Amino acid sequence: MKKQFKLSLLALAGSALLATAVQANNFKESDDAIHYRQSAFGLIAHNFGDMGAMLKGKKPFDAEVFAMRAQNVAALSKLPAEGFVAGSDKGDTGALAKIWSDKADFDAKMSTFQDNAAKLAVAAQSDDKNAIKQAFMNTGKSCKGCHDIYKKD
Amino acid sequence: MKKQFKLSLLALAGSALLATAVQANNFKESDDAIHYRQSAFGLIAHNFGDMGAMLKGKKPFDAEVFAMRAQNVAALSKLPAEGFVAGSDKGDTGALAKIWSDKADFDAKMSTFQDNAAKLAVAAQSDDKNAIKQAFMNTGKSCKGCHDIYKKD
Numbered sequence: 001m002k003k004q005f006k007l008s009l010l011a012l013a014g015s016a017l018l019a020t021a022v023q024a025n026n027f028k029e030s031d032d033a034i035h036y037r038q039s040a041f042g043l044i045a046h047n048f049g050d051m052g053a054m055l056k057g058k059k060p061f062d063a064e065v066f067a068m069r070a071q072n073v074a075a076l077s078k079l080p081a082e083g084f085v086a087g088s089d090k091g092d093t094g095a096l097a098k099i100w101s102d103k104a105d106f107d108a109k110m111s112t113f114q115d116n117a118a119k120l121a122v123a124a125q126s127d128d129k130n131a132i133k134q135a136f137m138n139t140g141k142s143c144k145g146c147h148d149i150y151k152k153d
Numbered sequence: 154m155k156k157q158f159k160l161s162l163l164a165l166a167g168s169a170l171l172a173t174a175v176q177a178n179n180f181k182e183s184d185d186a187i188h189y190r191q192s193a194f195g196l197i198a199h200n201f202g203d204m205g206a207m208l209k210g211k212k213p214f215d216a217e218v219f220a221m222r223a224q225n226v227a228a229l230s231k232l233p234a235e236g237f238v239a240g241s242d243k244g245d246t247g248a249l250a251k252i253w254s255d256k257a258d259f260d261a262k263m264s265t266f267q268d269n270a271a272k273l274a275v276a277a278q279s280d281d282k283n284a285i286k287q288a289f290m291n292t293g294k295s296c297k298g299c300h301d302i303y304k305k306d
Contacts, residue, residue, distance in 0.1 A: 040192075040196060
């Protein structure tokens, strides 16, 4: 009983603290879902971009930082899918309605991206620069492959 | 040589595709750093909030989803720190200047949050609901403990 009370208090405090109100369907409004996936993609872009800068020699290659970036991208790759709720092609988004009419293909491409990101995180633990570059390119292709079809220019 | 060329092409394509331009110092502008940490906190809030909803009985407890949420929060907990670059208390942010004047304490609190989030992810793999609730509360306290001191109301 006491524990439950403390938990309720914390939950209340949490509600006040946390920016995103979460409902049973996870997103209160379509815009929240859009914001969620865009936040995830933004974080992915930042981490992926930094890896690209290292591979292009725009900044020194730091194996530890690169591996951390790759881990971040692998973890983050799992997040955007949740944000593609039905009807969220309307609003401040580059997502095309095609995502929902071809949902199976979209989901498959998302899954390939997640797999490639996971492989990149594994490759980044090795000293094999060629394997790392290849895994990086494969991940980048997964991004581009999906954007070409399902994202506004 | 050929590989390098392909890599450059991909990197170029990546630059066009990805929203966040990444420089040697990781963020081009202070606002990018603010946006980065806010994106991470927003994703954390969403995942943490959903766990809270399950623990409060606002939605059915789903051990698999809960564990996924806890994993997400553990991974995401490592991201915001990078966004707290010097000078980024100016702008559209709730971050107080105190973060940078008391940086060691702030960093320690961030580290405690990361530890608690990691422990929550471990607890979420178990069937021990009390341990899960305790780990959830500890994580929530880490949020609140830092917000109380370093975040505008």
